[in-house]
Structure formats: structure tokens, C-alpha cells
Amino acid sequence: MTYEKLSLDEKERIRLAEWRISKAKNFEEADRVPVQIRVHNPFFAWVLGYTFYDYYRNWDVCRLVQIEGPKWAFRNLGDDRAPVPYDAWLNKIEEYPLPDVGSVGEGIVFECKIVLPEKERPWTTPWIIPKFKTLEDLDKLVVPDPKECEKRLREHIRRAYGKEIPLPRGMVPKIHPPLSAAGSLMGAETLFTFLYKHPNEMHKFLEKLYKTYCVLKDYEDDQRGRESRSLNLADDHAGYLNVDMYKKFVLPYNKRLYERYGREKRRLHMDSKSDHIAYIIVEEYKINEMDLG
Numbered sequence: 060m061t062y063e064k065l066s067l068d069e070k071e072r073i074r075l076a077e078w079r080i081s082k083a084k085n086f087e088e089a090d091r092v093p094v095q096i097r098v099h100n101p102f103f104a105w106v107l108g109y110t111f112y113d114y115y116r117n118w119d120v121c122r123l124v125q126i127e128g129p130k131w132a133f134r135n136l137g138d139d140r141a142p143v144p145y146d147a148w149l150n151k152i153e154e155y156p157l158p159d160v161g162s163v164g165e166g167i168v169f170e171c172k173i174v175l176p177e178k179e180r181p182w183t184t185p186w187i188i189p190k191f192k193t194l195e196d197l198d199k200l201v202v203p204d205p206k207e208c209e210k211r212l213r214e215h216i217r218r219a220y221g222k223e224i225p226l227p228r229g230m231v232p233k234i235h236p237p238l239s240a241a242g243s244l245m246g247a248e249t250l251f252t253f254l255y256k257h258p259n260e261m262h263k264f265l266e267k268l269y270k271t272y273c274v275l276k277d278y279e280d281d282q283r284g285r286e287s288r289s290l291n292l293a294d295d296h297a298g299y300l301n302v303d304m305y306k307k308f309v310l311p312y313n314k315r316l317y318e319r320y321g322r323e324k325r326r327l328h329m330d331s332k333s334d335h336i337a338y339i340i341v342e343e344y345k346i347n348e349m350d351l352g
Contacts, residue, residue: 069133076139084347093139096132097350100159101184103128112181115161118220125156158216158224161185164232165243167215168208168271169200175219185219189246194257197264202271205231205278229282231275235293237268237312242296250296254308261308269312276320290321291328298331305336310343317344324348 065073079093104114104124113120133140166173166187176183191197208231215232216224234240241264242250253261280287297309317325325346333340333351340346 073140079139095140096136096138098132098136100124100128103131106131110176110181111184112176112178115159115176115185116219116221118158118222118224121159121220122156125159157226157230158220160212160215160219160232162235162243163187163215164234165240167211167232168203168234168275169244170211171244173215187243189244189249191241191244191264192246192249194260197253197260200264200267202267202274205274208232208275209278227283229279231279234268234272234275235295236272236297236309236316237265238300238309239294239296240268240272241265247296251299254300254304258307265308265312269315272316273319287320288322289324289326290317291326292316293328295328295330298329298333298336302335302339305339310339314343317346326350 075090076093079089079091080095082089083093100121101111101114104111104120107124107127109120109124114124115121132138160167161184163173163185165171169190171190172188174183174186174188176185191200209229212230212232213223213226216226235243238250241261245253276287292313294309294313297305297313300309325344326348327340327344327346328350330351333349340349
């Protein structure tokens, strides 16, 4: 299904979606408020009759879900689906999919144990076993060599899918911004406890995670001959902090990331409430887009 093969009605639907979204981003009125239903590959796997075990452990299934899932959404949800990011599957459908490792980037980078879905538990997603539990553990963490992280990603994919899968040059694991990365590595209970009990040590830890984010981002840019000017942060743990704690442990690191990599566009995803920090998101981060979920 290439863009050229879409019907006139489908092309008009995409044009209208683009127009509505553009109007909304400029605080202008269109014929109605644009609606975008945010569903992604794990949901598509279920819709297409596969389990998470199938999707995260079988490359043929993973690839098929990434190709057929957006098609299903376009045909069935009726929301305002503009071509981006769907131009990838509309025009270059065979080149789009990459192995999906789930939200375990920190575990790959810092060599944590990662539990994969199995036949006996087909509906679990990949997850990290936190290993940074003491102050000594935090102190031992070092900013990694990005070349080694690239190798670790390939090794993890080989383990998950049972085969070598070609990857783009310089592809490294994607990690969260510092506080949420810390949550993945420490576990939520340990993270929030340490923020109150050991603030100085946590700042040292978060600074190392900030540097790790930058090292990985710069390496991928260098390998691909580009300069990142757009940044999308997925900060899942941060919104559970009160305003004062957020200003202390999140704002300094996220703001530096946006200033360094988001010179043209800034986006934020959070899994938590955000109304209490809305003015920080708008005035300090100056984001262009945000989604909750």
C-alpha cells in the first residue's frame, strides 16, 4: 500500500488531517478539533492475532506487525492520521521496520538482566531487573563507550530474535532522560526513596545518566552524518514528583537536553499527571508538542 495507490478519498482524508493538525498547532480553528488515537505496535500485535511473545521474539511477526498495524489503524480508526510518521510505510514500506526491543534501553546499555516474554507467559513485555540498589552501586556506574553499547544492542537482538538482523549504522539503544532512566535502573521505590534520603548522591548519578544520553545521541549523529535538532523525551517517572522535587531533580537535566538537541522542535511524553508542572513545561522547556499516556 503505497501513497500513490491510495484512493482519492483516502488522500483527501490525509490532506484534511494535515490541515486540522496544522491549525491546532497554531491555535487556530479548523472545521473541528483534530483527533489522533495513539496506538502502537504492541496493540497492533494483539489486533492482528499475535501475542507479545510472537512480536518480541519472532522477527517475521515483528516486521509484519509494524507494516500491517498502521494500515489497520488507517482503515479502521477513522482519526486524523497524517502521513508523518506514516509516510515511512506508505512510500517505503519494505525499509521501515526495525527490531523492537521494548523499553529496555537502559538495561542494554548498563548490562542489566532483561526478562523476555516466553511461551509460558506470552503477554509480558520485555522488562529490566533493576540492579542499582545501593549507594555503592550508584557510585560504580560509569558513562559507557557508545561503540560497546552498539554491540550490546546487536547482542540483545540476537538473543531476543534468535538471529542477526541488519541495523542502521551507529544504531544504539534508546534511553529515557535521567530521572526516568534512573527509575528503570533502580526501580521506582528505590528511586523515590533515594531522592529524599541521598540527594547529593542522586545528583551525581543523574549527571552520569545525562552524560550517557549525550554520548549515545552524539555517537549516533556522528555515525549517520547528521546533527539532531529535534528532541522527543519520554519522561515516565518524573511527573510523580511534587513541584519542588521536580525543579531539583528533573528540570536541570531535561532543560539541558532540550537546549542541546531541540533547537528546532521539542516534544514531551509523560505517563503521569502534569498539571502541577505545566508552567515549567511551557515556560522552561518551551515544548512544541506533548502527549500523555
